[in-house]
Structures are given as structure tokens and as C-alpha cells.
Amino acid sequence: MPKRVDHAERRTEIAEALVRVAGRRGLHAVGMRDVAAEAGVSLRLVQYYFETKEKLLLFGLRHLAERFGERVAARLRAAGDHPGPRAMIEALLMAALPTDEESRTFHHLYTSYAVLAVNDPTLAAQPFIKDPDAAEAALHGLLQQAQESDLLRPGVDSRTEAVGLLAMSAGLGTSILVGQRTPDSATAIFEYHLNRIFGPGPGISAGSASPLP
Amino acid sequence: MPKRVDHAERRTEIAEALVRVAGRRGLHAVGMRDVAAEAGVSLRLVQYYFETKEKLLLFGLRHLAERFGERVAARLRAAGDHPGPRAMIEALLMAALPTDEESRTFHHLYTSYAVLAVNDPTLAAQPFIKDPDAAEAALHGLLQQAQESDLLRPGVDSRTEAVGLLAMSAGLGTSILVGQRTPDSATAIFEYHLNRIFGPGPGISAGSASPLP
């Protein structure tokens, strides 16, 4: 029926099918046939656009990381520069928490890939070193900017804080994912730490932010 | 040849074989046959002592969590009460980092199980809710104890700090696992935060603890 097909677009569609079905049933339980069914194409086509499963998984990871990067960027843009760097930092940290379905899926799959990357060096480089480094640099930049504007309490090490906050975000994200903690409690913890780094200021908009449940 | 066999002991041996081989090749790549070979027994025996793979995995998780709990307890005991609560807290946080092979395996497999638990509620309850809650309670207790001894800076919320530090530990652990960060840099971050919570005091014994590589 169709003549010439945009390969990149088709690969993206299939990769998103992979992300959907993996988010639903777990990455370990996803086969080529599941991806094909979810994408509404034949098994042969998945083979055609990604010759091997490994390549499909790799592309899926890159696509996932890219989509998530765009999401974070959009939230940062939405936060705007108006209320100052603190709002941007809040947006950055909150965007990484698994609150809605999309971020839940991201955390779930990203962690799955991270586990695979421990034994499969092919996966590692870009999404598990470079991307976190970039996030760290971004947060570090925001903190430095705030520091230069004299918004931070004295004695704050912007670099160490950046690393620590991102690690905290990752750890809290996992806790939320497995149901140990609620997004609201994570929000409250961030609020506490931002109050400690900045002076006391205007709070976070979302969530009830009760002390701790 | 042998007459009566201690089931519990045998199950433990097999579970440890599971942990070893899974730590080497990844939990997703481990089959019943691999566990049998690693334990030096026949496939049938693994089936005999754990009827199904799911039960083997479940027991493996509980065993892993238990062994790790003992490890942390031993480190806490080794830290002793003498240098005060700060040393205990340092020991608690450091014990959770993947520094040697044993803790690396623990982090790797525990994360693998956590990913599985997202889609399989059978796994969740004990090791992913109760155990972290216990760790949190322990750290919280140590912080409270330090607070009552007037060792903490004013304005420190012991509960929030406990949760945040443990989340940071988990996040840093994953970063170390995938090779983004070194154990030493994680140590430096803990030192920074403990200096902030306590007054400035005696440093951590292990590691070079350079500012940040």
C-alpha cells in the first residue's frame, strides 16, 4: 500500500510501543512480538526496522532519555526565570520524580536499563554517564547563579549540593516507585533542603506538603 | 548417599549460588540450570528444594536482604558507641554504598528485584517497604539521640534528614554502580552533609576524600 516510508519516524513509533508495553509489563517481560502487537505492525516489521532486539532496546533507551530530557526542559521553561533560580531548581528536581504515569514509566524503565548496563557495557556510555553529568552541570549552574546573586546561605558548596540533590531525587524516585513513599513526602523533603540552601522563601505550589505521613 | 538433609541449610546454599551467579551475569540472565551448576547440584535438586523459580527468587531476595542487614549491623557494632552517634551514622550510610564486591552485588541485585517488584506485587512487601522503613527508623533514632545530646546544629529536622540521607545513599549507590561516580566522591558528599548537620568534627577514616574528581 504505502510507497516510501520515513524510517526514522517508523522507528520512533516502534520504540514508543516498546516503552509503552515495557512500562506496563516490565522490560524483562517484553519480547519482539509484544512490541509488534503494541505498535500494530507485524513481527517482521520490527525486525525490518531494527534488525536485532539489542538494537531495538538500545534505540528505546536513547529515545526514552531524549523524551525525558525534553520533558524536563519544558518544565524548566514553564518555570520561567521570573521567580528566580529557586523555582527552576524546584522544577528540575520535581520533574525527575515519578509523579504521573509518564515519569513513573521513565523511572521504571530507566532503572531497568541501568541494571542491564551493569553487565552490558554497550548500554552504558551515553544515557548513564553523559546525561546525568549534564543534569548535574545544569543544577550546578543554577546553584552557582543563585550564589552569585547572594541568594544562598553562606557555606553552601554548590557542586556538592547539586550532586547530593540529584542523588536524593533518584533515591526518592525509586522509593516512590516501589510504593514505600508518596510523591508528597518527597516534595516536602525537597522543600526542607531548598529552605536550608536558600533562605526561607515562598514554598512549592503543588501538593499538600504535610510534614511527613 | 546422604541420609537426612537439612533443608534450610541446603536452600541457603542454593540461594547463595543464585546470588553469586546473578551478581556475575545479571538477575535477568539467570536460569534454574545456572543456579544448579553454580551450586554444584543437579537441576532436579533446585526444583526439589524450591518447587518453582518464583519461590527461588523470592527466597533469594529475602536471603539477600537478611545477609545485608547483618552486614550493616556488624559495621554498626564495629563503629561502636565510643566516638558518638556521628560515627554510627557514617557507618550506616557508608555500609549501603557499593564499595566492595559484596555491597556491589547487593546493590545490583536489590535494584533488579526492585524493578521486578514494580510489576509483581508478590515481591514488594517485606524487603522494599519494611526494611527501608527500619533503616529509616534506625537513622532517625541516631539523629534524635545526637540531637538530645545537643550535637546537632539548630534547625535540623532529624526525620527529614534521615529520609533524605538514605535516599541520597541509594541514589549515589546507583551512580557508583553504573560507573558515573566513584565511591570516594560519594564519601565526600556524605562528609559535607554530616558536617552541615553536626558541627564540624573529626572526618571519615576511609578514602582520600578529595573535593570532587
Added chain:
DNA sequence: AACGTTGTGATACGAACGTACCACGATGGT
């Protein structure tokens, strides 16, 4: 001494997986 239970081995089975192969309609270049 006989017997039921327990521990162990070898092997078979059915399903699912990733991949390879074959066939064919449609399309675009010449």
C-alpha cells in the same frame, strides 16, 4: 526384613523466544 518416605539423577515436554527464510505487491528510476 519389609516398606513407605526422602533425596537424587536423567530426561522429556511444551511453550516462547529471537532470528532467518521465502514470497510477493508496490514503487520509482530509466
Added chain:
DNA sequence: ACCATCGTGGTACGTTCGTATCACAACGTT
């Protein structure tokens, strides 16, 4: 108008997996 190539479907192959089955040796009990 031909033909090589692209896109697509269907299906088969070989492997591996978890599990089930059969057989039998060794032990404790009576």
C-alpha cells in the same frame, strides 16, 4: 514498460527455558 529495490506478510527453525515425569538408591520405622 521494465526491473531492481523497498516494504511487508507469513512462517519455519533452532535454542532455551521452566516444569513434569520416570526411575531408583538410601534411609527410618515397624
